[in-house]
Amino acid sequence: MKQDLPLNNPKIQEKGENKVKKFFVILALVCLFGFQAFAQQAEYLQPQPLSQVVKVSVRPVSTTGATKVPTITWGGDIATVLAEMEGFFRDEGWNVTLFREDNFAKQVEMCLSGETPFLRGTMGMINAAADAFKAHGQELVVIYQMTWSVGGDAMVVRKGKKLSNIKTVALQLYGPHMDYAANLFANAKRLDKVQFKYLKELYEPDYDTRGKIVDPVSAFRADSSLDAVMCIIPDALALSSGGTVGDGSEGSVKGAKIELSTKTASRIISDVYAVRKDYFDANRSKVQGYVKALMRGEEALRDLLADKASNQAKYRQLISKSATLLLGAPTLTGDTEALLGDCEYVGHAGNIAFFTGKGTSRTLATLTKEIQASFRTLGLMTGTVPIASAGWDYNALGSGLKYAVAAAAPAPAPKKAFDTKKVARYVESKVAAEAATWEEEGTLFKVEIFFDPNQNEFPVSRYSNDYQEALSLVDTNRGALITIEGHTNPYNFQKREQEGASSQELAQIKQTGKNLSLQRAQAVRNTFLAFAKNKGVVLDETRFYATGRGIDAPKHPEMKTKQQWNENRRVVFLVKQIEAEAEEFVPLKK
Template sequence: MMRPRISQFVFICLALCCSAAQAVQYVDAPPLAKTINEPVADVKAADVIRVPLITWGGDEATILANGNAAKTAPNSIFAKKGLKLTLVREDDFKKQVEAYLSGETPYLRGTLGMVNMAAEVLARDPRTAPVIIYQLTWSNGGDCLVVKPGIKTAKDLKGKTVALQAYGPHVDYLAKVLADAGLSMSDVSIKWVKDLTGTQETPAEAFHDADVDAALMIIPDGQALTSGGKVGTGAEGSVKDAEIMLSSKTANRVIADVYAVRSDYFKVHRSEVEKFVNGLMQGEEQLSALFKDKASRMKDYTETIKASAQLLFDSPAATADAESLYADCEFVGFAGNVKFFTDANYPRNFSNLKEQIQSALVKIDLLAKKAPLTAAGFDYSVLKEGLTNVVGVAVPKFDTAQVAGVIQRKQQQDTLNQGELFSFEVFFQPNQNQFSADLYADAFSKVIELASTYGGAVITIEGHSDPMGYLKAKKQNATEMSLGQIKQAAKNLSLSRANAVRTGITEFASSKGVVLDESQFAVVGHGIAKPKTGICGGDPCPPKTEQEWRDNMRVEFRIIQLEAESSVFKSL
């Protein structure tokens, strides 16, 4: 059910056989509550507790904490806490749920979206009501939305057919993208497939069908369909003119990977669960240190990567795949868990994501109604024991100079709409230069939400000016020099307004306790160059009504994907 990375050799072979593949067999996706009837039993008493893994980079920290072994190794992080675990990879989420209900394991491992899909069936019995105990990672590059020609922005998905794995990690991904474009799941037609990758029943295979317009999939499949992540040529299994519209490198705060535990087990074994979570945090710190310092710690690094390859890919030789998994995720660590579970102001916190996900699932009948899903409510002052990094440090994600250069080039070439994911506008009054939160709170809140969700996107704040002063001066036969000065003054004013809006957003966010990455924002002053009324003979077309006149007095927000512009990202 998860999104494993597969080796380049394997996905090329899969791509080459696409043309010979039989037609995809689409499936129904009724609520899990209608498909899972496993009787609930108490957690089986055992000296060794079974803990599920999935094929994802976040689980490599769990493997390290267990001593790079399926069974807890002596002197490992978990062993030192008195834990005895057996790690079992189970990528079929439905089977995980069945094992959880039957008491084979008290733990559940998946994305927050997947756990929410199961929330209704898990809540049938108070013993199995899930408690979310830990966030491992955010997906940061491992998942993508591939589209066919004609789909340039998220709004263009309206009325389209999207292929999606049933009960997989991308259901809430699609729901969030649509919601941010002002759409809902009912605005698209969904074709469900059984598997995520590696078979003939996947979104990547479905994308070859003429009546499928878009599909969500893991990044290697997306790269195969788009000739290496560029534009599909139609050769070697790619689809002609297909492109990756959006990946989780840009939408890096959508897919959250978590662990949940049964309520009955948590009540009786809370101390043990806290030790497990603390061990996961220590494992994450040690794994991050290994990747950072692998040159000087090659022996330890190799041992961990081989163990991860064995447990996640059934082969110790699949080290490249294990390394790719790590690269596709972003560990949140102690500080990230505190933020996710306790910061009420954080737009992408547990409570907000749960509400968004369940609302979307109810709309497409994957949930009959919203179901209980609670957080553990840990005392994090206890859980920080043994950790070295308990303070999250916000690091600017973008090189501001490089971003400014890219945006300037796009402005000169009139290509700012290329890579656009979302856009919306706010309007101002004549001679207005201040943009206070009391007038623009809704717009500012939307910007903060988008900035928090699409942390890998650049947000442009583009000011526009009223062209009437220029048009009146030209009608009065003003000199070219005078007209040029009016244009420049309008451009300067529009830039000043864009800067005032950025300041207003930053101050509004600060008042809400939200810290924005200011390197993510770029201001643009268009002046009178892009009026709503259009261009007539090289000049702005005169407004015919008061409304057309007022519509030119606007600031536009544009969320732009710049993944192809690798220079804009600061190296970590």
Template sequence: MNARLFHLPIPRSLGLLLLCCLGLNPAGWAQQVETLTAKPLSQAIKTPLRPVPEYRSVQLPVVTRGGDLVPILAETEGLFARQNAQVTLVREDDFRKQVEASLSGRTPYVRGTLGMITAAAEAFQAQGGDLVVIYQLTWSAGGDALVVRADYDLKEIKTLAAPLYGPAMDYLPHLWQDKALKSTKIRWVAEPTLPGYATPGKVVDPASVFQADPTLDAALCLLPDALMLTSNGTIGTGAEGSVKGATLLQSTQADAKVIADVYAVRKDYLEQHPQEVARLVQALMEAETRLEALAKTPTDPAYRRLLTTTAQHLFGTAHATAETEELWNGYQFVGREENQTFFTGQDSLISPFQQHVVALQPGLQGLGVVAKPVTLQAAPWEYTRDGVRYAVPVVATPAADTVARQDSAVAPATATVQAPTPNTAAAPPGELEIYFAPNERTSDKTYTDDFRQVLAMTRAFRNPVVKIEGHADPQGILKAKAEGASEQQLNTLKQRAKNLSYVRAEQIRAQLLDYAQTQNLPLDQERVVAIGEGVQHPKYESPKNEAQWQANRRVVFRVEEAAVQ
């Protein structure tokens, strides 16, 4: 299978060297810096959601980042073909164009960092669709770097060039933790590195902007560009594309596990083609295993072959092997086991993936690239020794000409928190109960295990709502009715029962929120609702014994998808 890619005509460093040899000074070009305004992708992109046709080979985007050695290796060594994953590699560093291509149905896949995919998910949701993250390729481990002039530190940076809708979305908020960059003016540009298309008279990437504008204090760019600007990581001499006095101030080598590079797929496509997507993920896993082995044997001809092939794909010439090695060395490849840990958390209640998405939200909003907190889902993979398996039933979606599809129908998860009681029937699977004594308004018991189980259920939903229902036993009302109580007296007893059940539900709600806070787990209190049901829905309408009376005095948790407003 031959991959079709969009190529750079020549890598930046080789091109600049050639110009210098010809007596031309790149800094002397009349170039215009093309800057962009940050806005949420959901507002910047208006492409409607269209179905993905049944292609013979599906486009899989690759970008100029270290993690993309993985799909290129999978293509080169036939791993995609062996898994019957029919894909065609297409290089596209302009993330906005990637998202537009996926929305329009030209490809179901999107390639970016977790922050970039989060912003793209908001754009999909605005069009009635969604994205699901299916695989993590790498953590940036030096592959993204901040270059400054002279001896600037973070607090002295007043102007900064960075790629809009690029890795800066993940990294800049991390640098902002100490508010050092809060007053910095960001000049957003379209591309993370020199693009694979002509831009006559314009510069559209951070390194080129840094070269062209001497008033710019800093640039956030990819490692090969950062090394070029700083004369191979020292102090820029002003020769061969470097900027005089430029130094590498900080990189993700010191900020490990800040930028996660991932693949995502359209949710409707995953539901329609789960096995196809699983085969793609399996091929990527095999490629990472192979890549790990190659990294240990640089004398292996396959090692050199991968360098030249990747150089041709990403830099447009097989001679750019030095740049390719810089990309390779700037990222930590994760593989199968770390994917499983990242997306499932295994024994953790909240997965590292979910924690990472939650942590990104304030920064993304602060940069103006999302309009509000965005929910992002991971694929429901079941990890096996041989790969992954789609772990939930496939939900049928409308025909291909029905663009506005509904999300998967997921039945509400119900758990009744319970203390075991003799002589009661076994609770249905997934149900637990908390019981109260007659007229007991509060409970001093703790329900740590039950709260963990309820919170774990929220992971099955994109916008979970936790409803905590308090229920009361109708025994007293039934007895009063039998003794001839008036309708007014019965209504008063029903209202008291309703008030009592609400107090019980509110107490359990407070305990649940306290538990989530002590465990540093994300739980929006606005999505946790206490409801007093009173005697409206008893488990036993006419209880016959103590066990049935006690079963009616309960608190029930219902976790379900929030209604779309």
């Protein structure tokens, strides 16, 4: 269901024109009153756990009338609209009313007060809510995964800024990007070195803000002290002049670019439904029927999109109804269709993977552990809170579904993302042309493995922690290219060069080092892939390219200590963002 966002969409153009007008008003104010004076109008919020924000009395879930089902403005919710439209909820014994509530704190209040048994959000939002539920003597059960974000969300940075040097980031408080930002900076080992500046809204609101800046994108335009902003992809494209480099016109920010989107980090933002545990315990079979209806909706949408040419009437009805619910007007069909390209529906098979870990490390348990650790550091949670899984029998749940898989069946082999010959040409040409900058340029994360002289094997018994760190990074960033690069110590070459060795001998030493480093990189690649397989994680091997750098890029060019001498012997995993070049690697269709 992945597709490019239509840049010529009328609604996006209209929204962009309004933002341009506001941008020039802002620019005029800056010129009149000075930048810092105006920048102070950004209304930054103090982060605090939702348990300190939500103040309601807990009441039993209402059982009279239709059950209110929350949605948010996200492509994954279109399948929910179709499930309601097709009567799938009714078939499962539910009388539902869908409503949109993007104010997550309000959603939490409604759930605790009994207006609805359900919560709809990302795993980050659900974990933040769990803290409030605990404070009110309640618990949550996650019952269904809808989607992964695979391009709908991005981090935009100013010129010269990247994960390794960002100091300030703007984002929405209690929104879908909290766990996205936390994951990126935790993996970069810089979570405690970044100041997060929180704002109320996800994007520029339509209401009168009375001169205050209340969204991260407007704050990024106005406040030059912000190094980066977490935002949805239409805003990321606007800030970066269409996904290139911002030129400062039409609401873009000069020098701004997309550092990465969820096209790369495609296993961070997981959208789910959760339910109050007291309601779940009393209505388990009924809630299972609710999940079955959602799964039927996903399958019906899958079929509809695959054959929409012959089902135009139903398709247009769905898009119009979704536009009304999710965007507030039935005419906003272009924006609604664009939402579909931002997400990957997981279906029955994906729910098995998410809740049981079949074929992946990106599970409910893993995400909960990661998110809560980061949120405690950021002051967004007061402590560890258990979040339960529904523990469904997926064979029973899959009965009658068209695309269901057996729960015990092996995880399917992934689709090959890249043409390995094209990857080889790309990497080797880049390494040759950019030898000094390749290791850092475009690299999001790295894992270094050090080895002893004359060592050619890299057993799991010694390197299990390194392999586990690499596995977490590559499984999270499934859109990234992973280069595994071998390096040798240049000491012998430097010594012989000083002793006046011939150019022929030096060339031979250099080539020998390159050959050995390639052998070691290949050994690490093979051992790592076997490690992942033994862990039950299915990886696309076309994403992993081994290369030998030899003595060309030592960690310490001038070795002054024994430690530096040892650290020049290394194999490095580089997690590369290649969103701009990704099309170059796609295999040709046969």
